[in-house]
Amino acid sequence: MEATDxxxxxxxxxxxxxxxxxILEDSEGKxxxxxxxxxxxxxxxxEVGLATVYRVLTQFEAAGLVIRHNFDSGHSVFELDSGTHHxxxxxxxxxEIIEFQNEEIEELQKKxxxxxxxxxxxxxLVLYVKSxx
Amino acid sequence: MEATDxxxxxxxxxxxxxxxxxILEDSEGKxxxxxxxxxxxxxxxxEVGLATVYRVLTQFEAAGLVIRHNFDSGHSVFELDSGTHHxxxxxxxxxEIIEFQNEEIEELQKKxxxxxxxxxxxxxLVLYVKSxx
DNA sequence: TTACTAAATTATAATCACTATAATTTTTAA
DNA sequence: TTAAAAATTATAGTGATTATAATTTAGTAA
Numbered sequence: 001m002e003a004t005d006x007x008x009x010x011x012x013x014x015x016x017x018x019x020x021x022x023i024l025e026d027s028e029g030k031x032x033x034x035x036x037x038x039x040x041x042x043x044x045x046x047e048v049g050l051a052t053v054y055r056v057l058t059q060f061e062a063a064g065l066v067i068r069h070n071f072d073s074g075h076s077v078f079e080l081d082s083g084t085h086h087x088x089x090x091x092x093x094x095x096e097i098i099e100f101q102n103e104e105i106e107e108l109q110k111k112x113x114x115x116x117x118x119x120x121x122x123x124x125l126v127l128y129v130k131s132x133x
Numbered sequence: 134m135e136a137t138d139x140x141x142x143x144x145x146x147x148x149x150x151x152x153x154x155x156i157l158e159d160s161e162g163k164x165x166x167x168x169x170x171x172x173x174x175x176x177x178x179x180e181v182g183l184a185t186v187y188r189v190l191t192q193f194e195a196a197g198l199v200i201r202h203n204f205d206s207g208h209s210v211f212e213l214d215s216g217t218h219h220x221x222x223x224x225x226x227x228x229e230i231i232e233f234q235n236e237e238i239e240e241l242q243k244k245x246x247x248x249x250x251x252x253x254x255x256x257x258l259v260l261y262v263k264s265x266x
Numbered sequence: 267t268t269a270c271t272a273a274a275t276t277a278t279a280a281t282c283a284c285t286a287t288a289a290t291t292t293t294t295a296a
Numbered sequence: 297t298t299a300a301a302a303a304t305t306a307t308a309g310t311g312a313t314t315a316t317a318a319t320t321t322a323g324t325a326a
Contacts, residue, residue, distance in 0.1 A: 268325100268326085269325090269326085270323100270324085270325080270326095271322100271323095271324085271325100272321105272324100273321085273322075274319105274320080274322085275318105275319080275320070276317100276318085277316100277317095277318090278315100278316085278317095279315085279316080280313105280314080280315070280316090281312105282311105282312090282313080282314090283310105283311095283312090283313105284309105284311090284312105285308105285310075286307100286308085287306100287307085287308080288306095288307095288308105289304105289305085289306090289307105290303105290304080290305075290306100291305085292301105292303070292304080293301085293303080294299105294300095294301085295298100295299095295300090296298090296299090
């Protein structure tokens with residue numbers, strides 16, 4: 001029952017929000033743009049406007065339900081916040097997105113911020129790769 | 134004489150290009166958006182259109198003269214390519230951008246790509262920090 | 267359950283960053 | 297110096313996203 005998840009996040013359980021949350025849950029591991037979500041809604045014959053999709057995704061982000069990424073592509077993509085932090089590798093030829101974790105890099109980042117007298121709040125690390133010839 | 138730099142890069146030495154290159158050289162360490170560059174041109178009473186600024190910056194990028202960054206801000210910023218690679222730290226309160234280098238992280242990134250059977254082409258690492266209370 | 271009120275959604279227009287187009291101007295090479 | 301190729305200008309167009317005003321819905325109180 002996702003209505004509960006929304007309430008917990010401090011959001012009213014409206015139909016558009018439930019549909020969009022469901023779509024995100026059904027696309028585990030994928031990274032959808034607002035347009036992608038909107039297309040799925042259309043396929044499901046749901047009457048939800050594109051503006052609503054944008055607004056709801058932004059609210060989900062503010063509520064900590066989803067994470068927004070900007071992979072140099074000119075538009076944002078979203079994924080459910082699984083709670084386990086990870087970074088991304090983007091394949092330059094196929095567009096494939098691979099997730100990875102590396103504790104060593106995480107630690108080094110904190111150290112660097114500290115060395116400059118700052119506190120690391122968050123970070124964005126994206127590796128752009130190609131297959132070996 | 135920057136006309137020479139442009140020629141070396143395979144670009145004709147036109148007035149807009151020389152003015153824009155000069156502006157980038159005069160703002161060492163800063164990270165200017167196309168709009169920022171355009172504003173400086175206006176202040177200098179130069180008759181260069183915004184579309185030209187965008188086109189020229191893109192050409193400079195293609196020619197390897199400048200580097201384009203997308204700091205999650207919805208627009209690109211540019212800096213002269215100094216030749217020495219560095220990553221960036223963005224201060225969430227002041228907007229200040231600090232450059233840093235860390236060879237260890239660079240190596241780890243290559244390793245990670247390799248482990249997945251890929252070749253690292255480039256990467257984007259941005260630390261978002263705040264001052265310690 | 268019903269009625270109310272605040273919040274959310276809809277449809278659409280507007281905005282922002284950026285790109286394409288066609289006409290005009292500038293570079294550069296002969 | 298002149299002509300072809302390339303670049304620039306002014307402007308319209310595009311794609312992603314956001315704002316607006318009217319309408320609908322969710323959650324609460326009677």
